[in-house]
Amino acid sequence: MSFLDALRASASGLTAQSLRMKLISGNLANRYTTRTPEGGPYRRKEAVFAAQPQGQNFHEMLKAQQDGGLVEVKAVDIVHDDREPIYKHDPDHPDADENGRVALPNISLSEEMVNMISATRSFEANVAAIKATKNMVNKALEIGR
Numbered sequence: 001m002s003f004l005d006a007l008r009a010s011a012s013g014l015t016a017q018s019l020r021m022k023l024i025s026g027n028l029a030n031r032y033t034t035r036t037p038e039g040g041p042y043r044r045k046e047a048v049f050a051a052q053p054q055g056q057n058f059h060e061m062l063k064a065q066q067d068g069g070l071v072e073v074k075a076v077d078i079v080h081d082d083r084e085p086i087y088k089h090d091p092d093h094p095d096a097d098e099n100g101r102v103a104l105p106n107i108s109l110s111e112e113m114v115n116m117i118s119a120t121r122s123f124e125a126n127v128a129a130i131k132a133t134k135n136m137v138n139k140a141l142e143i144g145r
Contacts, residue, residue: 006133012072013126019075020047020119024112031107034095042105044081049073081106 023045033042051071083106091100 003133003137007130009072010126010129010133012074014123016047016049016073016075017119017123017126021116023047023078024116024119027107028109028112031105031109034093034102034104041085041103044083044105044107045078046081047075048077048079050076
C-alpha cells in the first residue's frame, strides 16, 4: 500500500462523512416542514455507503484487488425514510386536514444528534489517519537525507 493509496482511502472517508453531515443538517433543518414539492411532509434522507475498489479504470481496480483489496467509501444511494409521519392536532395550521391534523416529518432529534456525533467521530478518525500518513512520509524523507 502506497502513501497515496492511504490518503485516497482516508479522503474518500472524509467525503462520505461530509455528505452524511449535510444530510443530517438537512433533516434537522426540515424537522417541521409539512409541505414539499413532491407533496406531503419532508421525508428524512440517509446515505447508503459501499466499499468499492480504488481506481479509476479496470486496470487500477484489478491491481488494487491483487495488492490486498484496497477500498474506498462511496455513496451509492440517498434513500428517503419510509416511516409514517407524525400527526399533530393543529386546526389553525394551513396544511391541516379536515380533522385538524397536520402531518409532520418523523424525524427524531436524538437520533439525528447521535448520527451527527457518529459522523463527526468518523470524520476525525479519517483526519487522524491522514495526519499519521503525513508523519510517515515526513519520517521517510528524513531517513533519506
